[in-house]
Amino acid sequence: MPELGKYAAEVLSAYAATLVLLAAIVALTAWRARVVRRQLDMAEGRRRDG
Amino acid sequence: MRFWEFANPTVFMRWTARALPPLWAGAGIALAVGLVWGFFFTPDDYRQGSTVKIIYIHVPAAMMAINIWIMMLAASLIWVVRRHHVSALAARAAAPVGITMTLIALITGAIWGQPMWGTAWAWDPRLTSFLVLFLFYLAYVALWAAIDNPDAAADLTAVLCLVGSVFAVLSRYAVLFWNQGLHQGASLSLDKEHNVADVFFWPLVVSIVGFVLLFLALLLTRTRTEIRARRLRALEIRARMEAA
Numbered sequence: 001m002p003e004l005g006k007y008a009a010e011v012l013s014a015y016a017a018t019l020v021l022l023a024a025i026v027a028l029t030a031w032r033a034r035v036v037r038r039q040l041d042m043a044e045g046r047r048r049d050g
Numbered sequence: 051m052r053f054w055e056f057a058n059p060t061v062f063m064r065w066t067a068r069a070l071p072p073l074w075a076g077a078g079i080a081l082a083v084g085l086v087w088g089f090f091f092t093p094d095d096y097r098q099g100s101t102v103k104i105i106y107i108h109v110p111a112a113m114m115a116i117n118i119w120i121m122m123l124a125a126s127l128i129w130v131v132r133r134h135h136v137s138a139l140a141a142r143a144a145a146p147v148g149i150t151m152t153l154i155a156l157i158t159g160a161i162w163g164q165p166m167w168g169t170a171w172a173w174d175p176r177l178t179s180f181l182v183l184f185l186f187y188l189a190y191v192a193l194w195a196a197i198d199n200p201d202a203a204a205d206l207t208a209v210l211c212l213v214g215s216v217f218a219v220l221s222r223y224a225v226l227f228w229n230q231g232l233h234q235g236a237s238l239s240l241d242k243e244h245n246v247a248d249v250f251f252w253p254l255v256v257s258i259v260g261f262v263l264l265f266l267a268l269l270l271t272r273t274r275t276e277i278r279a280r281r282l283r284a285l286e287i288r289a290r291m292e293a294a
Contacts, residue, residue: 002090004100010165011103014158015089018107021157022264025150029268033275040278043285 057134059277066270073270077263084257092253104162105246106254110261111154118148118265119183119218126208136273138204139280141211143272145191147265152184176233179220186214200280
């Protein structure tokens with residue numbers, strides 16, 4: 001861990017907020033991609049089965 | 051392969067399926083290298099102390115916030131002129147990523163501003179135009195969600211995108227237009243005298259590359275999802291009509 005001195009709280013909170021927001025958008029994107037793909041597979045399956 | 055062939059959803063899905071794995075890997079590697087290099091292996095600034103490390107997240111996020119809006123504008127104009135659905139869906143897919151980048155820029159800017167300026171917020175031209183850009187992003191997503199007809203939604207959001215692009219441009223050039231406010235000029239410049247020192251420059255460049263690759267990976271993944279969601283909606287409507 002680098003020596004951040006008197007600004008440690010500011011630097012660490014900026015990085016923490018960034019990583020949380022980036023992780024959130026990646027997780028949300030992956031989750032929605034999976035849900036929509038599953039629903040589409042089911043809908044196409046129903047259509048094939050008549 | 052011509053650019054316009056990507057307007058065909060089948061071609062788009064085939065090509066992006068191949069492009070996405072290396073894109074995600076590149077984004078992860080560049081982000082990890084840029085942020086670890088910047089956080090752990092760069093010195094403090096003689097005036098700003100360790101807060102200079104915030105540059106590796108604040109500057110790339112702010113650049114992306116503006117450039118994503120410009121990309122959405124280009125995609126929206128392609129929709130308006132050529133009526134390619136994939137371009138309208140790409141603009142829609144980019145907006146939540148733009149919101150995230152704008153939020154990161156605003157939050158890290160406030161955290162950085164408190165010790166350096168003595169305040170987390172000021173009605174400075176650049177800060178204010180960035181806040182307005184953030185509100186435009188929210189309005190853009192809300193407008194897509196509020197209109198059932200996807201073609202009408204694409205038309206109206208394209209108009210909103212055009213209006214909002216004024217603030218995207220202002221966010222970048224406000225410092226030059228108004229010679230006032232707290233925010234300094236660009237951190238990266240072709241003029242070596244105005245550029246950040248080399249020791250900060252290269253990790254910053256790697257971090258920017260990481261943010262760009264992450265955006266591209268998110269954009270393609272989200273556009274693929276929008277294409278599938280559109281197909282799903284069409285199948286559901288057809289099923290309801292057949293059942294009626």
